[in-house]
Structure formats: structure tokens, C-alpha cells
Amino acid sequence: MNPIALIARKESGELLMSGRGLAWLLALSVIMSVLSLLLVSNTELSLLDNAQVVYMVMGTVTALGALLAVVLGSDTVAGERERGSLMPLMLAPVTPSQIVFGKMGGQVAGWAVMYLLSLPYVWAVGSSGQNLAQAVVYLALFGTPVVLGFGFLGIGLSARLRSVRSALLTSLITLMLLASPLLLGPSLRQSTIGKFFDAVNPFSAAVNTFDSVVIDSQPLAMQFTRLAVTLVWLALTTAFAIRSVRKMEI
Amino acid sequence: MKTTFVRLLLSLSLLGVGNAWAADSLNISLVPDQANSPSPQMGDWLKFHSVVSNPGTQASHGIVAWISLVQVDPGHEQPVDLEDWSAHKAVTQAVLQPGQQVKVEWPMRLIQAGAYRVVISAVDRETGHVMTSPFVDFQVRRKPVVESGRILPVAFGIPALLLGVVGWRRYRGRAG
Numbered sequence: 259m260n261p262i263a264l265i266a267r268k269e270s271g272e273l274l275m276s277g278r279g280l281a282w283l284l285a286l287s288v289i290m291s292v293l294s295l296l297l298v299s300n301t302e303l304s305l306l307d308n309a310q311v312v313y314m315v316m317g318t319v320t321a322l323g324a325l326l327a328v329v330l331g332s333d334t335v336a337g338e339r340e341r342g343s344l345m346p347l348m349l350a351p352v353t354p355s356q357i358v359f360g361k362m363g364g365q366v367a368g369w370a371v372m373y374l375l376s377l378p379y380v381w382a383v384g385s386s387g388q389n390l391a392q393a394v395v396y397l398a399l400f401g402t403p404v405v406l407g408f409g410f411l412g413i414g415l416s417a418r419l420r421s422v423r424s425a426l427l428t429s430l431i432t433l434m435l436l437a438s439p440l441l442l443g444p445s446l447r448q449s450t451i452g453k454f455f456d457a458v459n460p461f462s463a464a465v466n467t468f469d470s471v472v473i474d475s476q477p478l479a480m481q482f483t484r485l486a487v488t489l490v491w492l493a494l495t496t497a498f499a500i501r502s503v504r505k506m507e508i
Numbered sequence: 509m510k511t512t513f514v515r516l517l518l519s520l521s522l523l524g525v526g527n528a529w530a531a532d533s534l535n536i537s538l539v540p541d542q543a544n545s546p547s548p549q550m551g552d553w554l555k556f557h558s559v560v561s562n563p564g565t566q567a568s569h570g571i572v573a574w575i576s577l578v579q580v581d582p583g584h585e586q587p588v589d590l591e592d593w594s595a596h597k598a599v600t601q602a603v604l605q606p607g608q609q610v611k612v613e614w615p616m617r618l619i620q621a622g623a624y625r626v627v628i629s630a631v632d633r634e635t636g637h638v639m640t641s642p643f644v645d646f647q648v649r650r651k652p653v654v655e656s657g658r659i660l661p662v663a664f665g666i667p668a669l670l671l672g673v674v675g676w677r678r679y680r681g682r683a684g
Binding site: 281288300307375 | 659661664
């Protein structure tokens with residue numbers, strides 16, 4: 259089997275088959291369940307709030323996916339180093355590029371599982387059916403580059419910082435910073451700094467697209483700039499991860 | 509003599525008030541559509557019909573008629589922004605000749621539960637005040653925006669499924 263596929267299979271197996279990986283998925287599903295139950299108990303929602311609810315769930319899924327990607331990414335190289343399995347991996351007949359692409363394959367599998375896990379929740383809250391299909395498509399289209407970008411950032415930091423704790427902390431700080439639009443109200447984001455931050459932040463690009471498509475029913479043609487921001491983010495983090503793994507020393 | 513003088517003054521003053529607050533130059537009626545649900549809920553459509561007529565002897569110009577909605581639930585009395593409720597919020601008529609009338613339909617999608625009062629208002633260029641139709645009251649029943657019948661199975665089912673997989677993995681690990 260191709261070494262990249264072998265490494266990707268091992269990485270995804272750790273998420274899907276190990277007790278630790280399943281416990282993470284369980285924790286993420288509990289968070290989404292609690293959010294859904296909170297929405298059911300809210301009696302003040304108007305008819306239009308259904309789209310708002312779908313938007314909220316999409317943002318949460320993206321944030322949780324990014325969190326999972328960061329945790330998995332931070333463990334990829336530094337975790338191998340701490341467990342003493344990096345040396346055998348480096349001595350195996352695989353190139354650093356194959357290692358990093360294999361690790362990235364694990365990230366893709368992690369996000370795929372997270373995405374599939376989120377679909378029942380998106381369907382459950384989208385009872386009015388308003389833009390529900392768009393929600394499913396745009397979560398894949400914009401969530402994928404954003405989430406994978408965080409995972410690849412984690413891989414790069416994991417290779418450079420040599421410790422899971424340092425890589426995880428740095429990745430989480432970055433995630434908190436970029437995911438802050440989820441916490442900030444729209445008024446705070448209307449300032450000059452807020453607008454600039456929104457324009458270059460991939461997380462904002464995804465969240466603003468969810469708002470635009472699901473709540474305001476705007477077409478794909480209006481989302482190209484935001485899509486470009488998320489793709490640039492994915493390209494930069496991919497290059498960072500590849501470069502960091504190629505340069506790493508045992 | 510004194511009484512007659514007072515009556516004369518009173519009559520003159522009433523005449524003065526009548527001049528300051530001229531009679532309506534337009535008649536506006538408002539009735540709900542017969543097909544409207546007697547007990548509508550959020551998401552339903554209601555339709556109202558109004559007729560703006562000119563009963564006078566002079567033409568009215570520059571007529572604008574618009575629909576207004578007010579929530580009248582005790583403690584929640586407030587005007588409603590119709591942006592989400594209706595795309596048909598006003599009509600204009602350049603001129604309305606004596607005896608002429610304009611029929612207007614006002615469709616409306618019910619967005620939020622509560623008790624509401626709808627009214628049609630109109631102005632023209634000649635009359636110095638707003639003319640209004642009679643009120644029509646209606647009650648909107650709540651409809652769950654998120655359906656517990658969809659959410660509860662997912663919210664409890666997915667974690668239970670994952671918990672089952674974790675348990676099965678542990679059981680198989682111990683058995684193996």
C-alpha cells in the first residue's frame with residue numbers, strides 16, 4: 259500500500275477505533291446535543307429564527323471541527339516524538355513529504371467524521387427547511403478549508419515546537435483569536451479594525467458566508483471572495499505544515 | 509338672552525374645531541379574507557382587503573395608503589416591523605375622483621406568535637391628517653421553530669450510539 263495511505267489510515271484509525279478518539283467524538287456530540295436541547299427549550303423564537311438556528315449550529319460545527327483538528331494536528335509529530343515512535347517513522351522508507359501527506363489524510367478523515375456527525379443535528383434544527391440543503395453544502399464547502407487549515411497549522415506547529423503542549427497551546431490561541439467573530443456581536447465587527455479582521459480572517463469568511471447563504475438566501479456568486487480567503491488560508495497552512503515537517507530534526 | 513349668546517359662542521367654537529380638523533376626504537374599509545384561517549399559526553398566510561374610496565365632491569390627489577401592525581399582547585404592546593411579514597406594505601394612487609374607489613389586497617405571512625391589530629392608514633395631498641380604517645384583530649398561535657420531535661431523537665441518539673460503540677470496543681477489548 260502507498261505509504262501516504264498507510265499513515266493516513268493509521269491516523270484516522272486512532273480517531274475512529276481508539277477509546278480516546280471515540281471519547282472525543284462523544285464529547286463533541288454531547289456539546290451539539292446540549293446546544294440543540296437549549297434551542298428546543300427556547301419559546302421566544304420567531305419563524306425567521308429557524309434559519310438563525312441553523313446558522314448557529316453551522317458555526318458551532320465549524321468551531322468544534324477546528325478544535326478537533328487542532329488537537330489531532332498538535333499530536334501528530336510532537337506526540338510521536340514524546341511516545342518515542344518518531345525515530346522508527348523517520349527511519350522507515352518514507353519521505354518527510356509522504357509522512358506529512360499521510361498525517362494530513364488523517365486530518366481529512368477526522369473532519370469527514372465530524373461533518374457526518376453534524377449532519378443529523380443540522381437536519382434536526384432546520385425544521386422549516388429554509389436553505390437546509392444550502393446549509394449542508396456550504397458547511398462542506400467552507401468548513402472544510404477552514405477546519406483542515408487549523409489541522410495543518412497544528413501539524414506544522416507540532417513539528418516545529420517539539421512538544422504537544424506547546425503546539426496545542428499555540429494552536430488553541432490561534433483558534434480562539436480567529437474564531438472570535440462567533441463571540442463578538444455584529445456591532446463590534448463594524449469598526450475599521452473589525453472590518454479588516456473580518457476581511458482576512460478565514461473563520462469570519464466561513465461564518466459570514468453561512469449568514470449570507472442561510473439567513474439572507476444570497477447566491478454563491480456573492481461568496482467567491484470569502485471562498486478565496488478560506489482557500490488561501492488552506493494553502494498557507496498546507497505549505498507551513500509541509501515545510502515544518504521537512505525541516506524537522508529528530 | 510345670556511343663554512342664547514352662550515349657545516351661539518359654543519356653536520361658533522365647534523364650527524372652528526371642525527375647520528381645524530377637517531372631515532376625512534377618504535373612506536377606508538378593512539376586512540379579513542374569507543379564506544383566512546380562523547385560528548392561524550406562525551408561518552400561515554393571512555390576507556386582508558381594503559377599499560379606499562372618495563365619498564366627497566372633490567378629487568383627492570397624491571394618495572398613499574399603508575398597512576400597520578401592532579402587537580397588543582399585555583406587556584408586549586409594540587409596533588411591528590413589517591419587513592419580514594409582508595412585501596406589500598403600501599400603495600399609491602395619483603388621483604381618486606369623487607365616487608371612485610381603489611381595492612387593495614394586503615397579504616401577510618405570520619412570523620411571530622401573539623395578539624395583533626392591523627389597520628390601514630392613508631393620506632392625501634389635501635387633507636391635513638391621517639385617515640384610518642377600522643381595526644382588525646387577530647391572534648397567531650405559536651408554532652415550534654425547532655421541532656422537539658426531530659431534535660430529541662438526534663440529541664439523545666447520537667451520543668448514545670457513540671457511547672454504545674465505546675462500550676462495545678471496551679467489551680471486545682476485554683474479551684479479546
